[in-house]
Amino acid sequence: VAKIPDYNIYLLDVLAILFNPSCKWNVFNSPEPSATYVEGVDETKLFAKPKESAKHSIKGRLVDLINLFGENGGFKMLYDRVCGENQELNVPSLAYLLRPFGHCCDFLTDALYEECIIPVVNKVISFLDGLSDESLKKEAA
DSSP states (O other): OTTGGGTOHHHHHHHHHHTOTTSHHHHHTTTSOOSSOOTTOOGGGOSBOOOOSSSOOOOHHHHHHHHHHHHTTHHHHHHHHHHSTTOOOOHHHHHHHHHHHHHSGGGBOHHHIIIIIHHHHHHHHHHHHTSOHHHHHHHHO
């Protein structure tokens, strides 16, 4: 969590693997119940909750990892890194920063979406809209 402001792509890759519901560790531990989510708890204090669907089973340990990440300020650091003042943004860094949360988006709470994810996505959209075709090609290369 502490390395998000440093933009360490290797650690962000590890985070993307950990937050991927299809990674071997999450698949193996999928039947385990969450230790951080209890039915009826105030979801505004949580960052993730288990989802039941055809695509995903319970994934309690993944929910615990996401909640631990949020409790340690990970989502605040992501928000500050993307939406903060005087932050230099570029396409590769945004891709590495956002990739882990694309994997686990089904588990994030509505409160987290409103407070963090939607403002970050809006900032990314406005950043990408401000790029010319030439600069976008240069960024992608």
